[in-house]
Amino acid sequence: xxxxxxxxxxxxxxxxxxxxxxxxxxxxxxxxxxxxxxxxxxxxxxxxxxxxxxxxxxxxxxxxxxxxxxxxxxxxxxxxxxxxxxxxxxxxxxxxxxxxxxxxxxxxxxxxxxxxxxxxxxxxxxxxxxxxxxxxxxxxxxxxxxxxxxxxxxxxxxxxxxxxxxxxxxxxxxxxxxxxxxxxxxxxxxxxxxxxxxxxxxxxxxxxxxxxxxxxxxxxxxxxxxxxxxxxxxxxxxxxx
Amino acid sequence: xxxxxxxxxxxxxxxxxxxxxxxxxxxxxxxxxxxxxxxxxxxxxxxxxxxxxxxxxxxxxxxxxxxxxxxxxxxxxxxxxxxxxxxxxxxxxxxxxxxxxxxxxxxxxxxxxxxxxxxxxxxxxxxxxxxxxxxxxxxxxxxxxxxxxxxxxxxxxxxxxxxxxxxxxxxxxxxxxxxxxxxxxxxxxxxxxxxxxxxxxxxxxxxxxxxxxxxxxxxxxxxxxxxxxxxxxxxxxxxxxxxxxxxxxxxxxxxxxxxxxxxxxxxxxxxxxxxxxxxxxxxxxxxxxxxxxxxxxxxxxxxxxxxxxxxxxxxxxxxxxxxxxxxxxxxxxxxxxxxxxxxxxxxxxxxxxxxxxxxxxxxxxxxxxxxxxxxxxxxxxxxxxxxxxxxxxxxxxxxxxxxxxxx
Numbered sequence: 298x299x300x301x302x303x304x305x306x307x308x309x310x311x312x313x314x315x316x317x318x319x320x321x322x323x324x325x326x327x328x329x330x331x332x333x334x335x336x337x338x339x340x341x342x343x344x345x346x347x348x349x350x351x352x353x354x355x356x357x358x359x360x361x362x363x364x365x366x367x368x369x370x371x372x373x374x375x376x377x378x379x380x381x382x383x384x385x386x387x388x389x390x391x392x393x394x395x396x397x398x399x400x401x402x403x404x405x406x407x408x409x410x411x412x413x414x415x416x417x418x419x420x421x422x423x424x425x426x427x428x429x430x431x432x433x434x435x436x437x438x439x440x441x442x443x444x445x446x447x448x449x450x451x452x453x454x455x456x457x458x459x460x461x462x463x464x465x466x467x468x469x470x471x472x473x474x475x476x477x478x479x480x481x482x483x484x485x486x487x488x489x490x491x492x493x494x495x496x497x498x499x500x501x502x503x504x505x506x507x508x509x510x511x512x513x514x515x516x517x518x519x520x521x522x523x524x525x526x527x528x529x530x531x532x533x534x535x536x537x538x
Numbered sequence: 539x540x541x542x543x544x545x546x547x548x549x550x551x552x553x554x555x556x557x558x559x560x561x562x563x564x565x566x567x568x569x570x571x572x573x574x575x576x577x578x579x580x581x582x583x584x585x586x587x588x589x590x591x592x593x594x595x596x597x598x599x600x601x602x603x604x605x606x607x608x609x610x611x612x613x614x615x616x617x618x619x620x621x622x623x624x625x626x627x628x629x630x631x632x633x634x635x636x637x638x639x640x641x642x643x644x645x646x647x648x649x650x651x652x653x654x655x656x657x658x659x660x661x662x663x664x665x666x667x668x669x670x671x672x673x674x675x676x677x678x679x680x681x682x683x684x685x686x687x688x689x690x691x692x693x694x695x696x697x698x699x700x701x702x703x704x705x706x707x708x709x710x711x712x713x714x715x716x717x718x719x720x721x722x723x724x725x726x727x728x729x730x731x732x733x734x735x736x737x738x739x740x741x742x743x744x745x746x747x748x749x750x751x752x753x754x755x756x757x758x759x760x761x762x763x764x765x766x767x768x769x770x771x772x773x774x775x776x777x778x779x780x781x782x783x784x785x786x787x788x789x790x791x792x793x794x795x796x797x798x799x800x801x802x803x804x805x806x807x808x809x810x811x812x813x814x815x816x817x818x819x820x821x822x823x824x825x826x827x828x829x830x831x832x833x834x835x836x837x838x839x840x841x842x843x844x845x846x847x848x849x850x851x852x853x854x855x856x857x858x859x860x861x862x863x864x865x866x867x868x869x870x871x872x873x874x875x876x877x878x879x880x881x882x883x884x885x886x887x888x889x890x891x892x893x894x895x896x897x898x899x900x901x902x903x904x905x906x907x908x909x910x911x912x913x914x915x916x917x918x919x920x921x922x923x924x925x926x927x928x929x930x931x932x933x934x935x936x937x938x939x940x941x942x943x944x945x
Contacts, residue, residue, distance in 0.1 A: 346939050349858070351858060351938050351939050352939060371862075371863060372862050372863065372864075375857065375860055375861060375862040375863075376860070376862070378858060378859065378860045379859070379860025380860075384858050384859060386855075386858075386942065390851060390852075390854075390855040390942070392852060392855075393554075394550075394554050395550060399550075403856070403859060404859040404860055406539055406540075406543045406547075407539060407856070407859065407860040407861045407862070407865055408860060412540060412542065412543070452859070456859075456860075
């Protein structure tokens with residue numbers, strides 16, 4: 298459960314001061330699939346960094362599962378990210394020359410989990426992300442674009458996060474592979490009840506979510522349920538190519 | 539992060555760029571190996587000097603003539619140039635100073651020694667029969683100068699093995715042959731056992747003749763060049779030295795110690811001052827070698843800084859998925875220590891090998907001490923820590939948002 302109340306973010310000081318967020322409030326319930334949409338410079342990246350606990354707001358409160366994380370220190374934020382956040386980045390950021398398994402279990406290395414559980418959790422995450430089992434021990438540079446993105450999804454699931462933050466996950470993909478990724482999100486959202494926050498500037502991609510928050514110039518322009526939701530056919534979502 | 543995972547991360551990071559890691563390690567290998575070699579050579583040289591000095595006898599006092607100085611003159615000549623010691627002085631020391639075991643009066647002279655077909659320039663020592671006991675000389679063949687030879691001024695000579703080989707050829711029978719020294723014929727009666735060079739004076743390259751014969755036929759006066767005094771116990775060295783000083787001053791009618799016409803050399807003080815010189819030399823060599831270690835350390839830092847820049851995105855990712863500052867700095871420190879530790883181990887092995895080869899060539903018996911091995915490995919780890927600290931801190935301080943954006 299995410300509750301942001303009147304958060305602002307200001308960069309710089311004095312004359313060069315710029316306001317990236319000018320007081321944003323909303324709530325995301327567990328199991329929601331929300332798209333945060335806006336053009337570049339709208340403040341959506343700043344919002345994503347704050348929601349992902351990579352940064353803290355200048356003012357306002359951010360309650361993540363009831364805990365106010367808006368004044369947390371660097372190390373406390375690391376701890377929160379390790380426990381509650383799963384990230385999927387636009388450029389995937391897999392470790393090169395490292396096996397799929399190692400890439401997926403990497404977040405657990407920084408958790409308090411015992412080493413015995415690493416592989417079990419990683420296997421469960423890979424299965425949930427629909428990654429083909431015969432390639433679990435392949436090196437990450439031997440994979441196709443869609444497979445790389447599935448590894449990134451599995452990595453974001455491995456710590457059983459409260460929320461999955463996907464930052465332009467289809468930005469570097471062709472539309473077919475993009476569909477596979479969005480289908481996987483929809484399946485995870487429906488089957489596992491995962492909370493997903495999708496950050497995108499493409500209206501087409503935002504249509505996959507059940508709720509769309511429009512951001513412009515650091516303010517919420519519109520926050521409404523998505524009535525034209527695009528659904529991906531199961532067959533496509535399970536296509537492992 | 540557990541040790542096991544830290545190890546895994548470190549290994550995969552270093553093996554990802556084998557040639558660069560290898561070249562960086564090479565800098566440390568060269569540094570550590572040269573430190574090990576320099577310490578081994580220094581210790582070996584120190585050992586050989588110390589052992590050759592103690593081979594001269596550590597309970598020996600050597601009385602030699604002081605600087606010559608004319609009456610009332612302020613100008614002193616070279617030390618040892620005065621003629622002040624006689625065999626009577628030697629006899630008096632034996633008789634009157636307590637704690638003295640043996641006294642050997644000696645006459646030294648550098649002369650050309652001629653045999654039938656060869657000649658050589660060697661040190662001639664006029665001796666008494668006590669000489670071999672005081673100086674640890676043993677006979678390979680024949681006999682040494684006897685008391686009878688001394689009283690009769692016998693023209694007999696005992697040769698060191700090198701002299702014998704030079705004059706008569708290796709393996710040739712020398713006993714009974716004649717050698718000519720300063721126009722006088724001497725019959726060879728014995729050959730001493732090889733002792734090996736001691737650096738200052740080679741006992742193998744020496745000819746021994748009766749002291750009386752040396753005084754009459756070679757130096758032409760009644761003075762002696764030195765008196766070697768063997769002391770009962772090493773603990774008595776100082777008291778005996780004082781006793782001899784008092785006795786000789788009285789005999790030579792000298793009241794002020796500043797004017798004394800002889801010097802007493804203590805083998806023990808010679809040995810300790812020599813070993814302190816070689817120790818300083820060893821540390822000097824090691825200090826020069828450690829410059830290459832410093833250069834190697836800078837190489838490590840350079841590589842680690844490059845690595846941090848190259849892996850900015852990876853660091854950003856690790857931080858985003860929950861790595862704390864400590865996890866990141868630990869990882870980079872571990873990488874740099876792994877590099878220097880490996881370099882240290884390989885360097886010790888190579889240094890030990892080279893030291894061993896130097897020993898095999900026979901130039902010098904080198905000695906690799908446990909101390910130098912522990913020191914080198916310890917220093918290499920320390921270098922990893924010191925030169926890895928700054929890059930690791932820089933990596934840990936990266937902002938994850940900016941690091942992830944870095945292209």
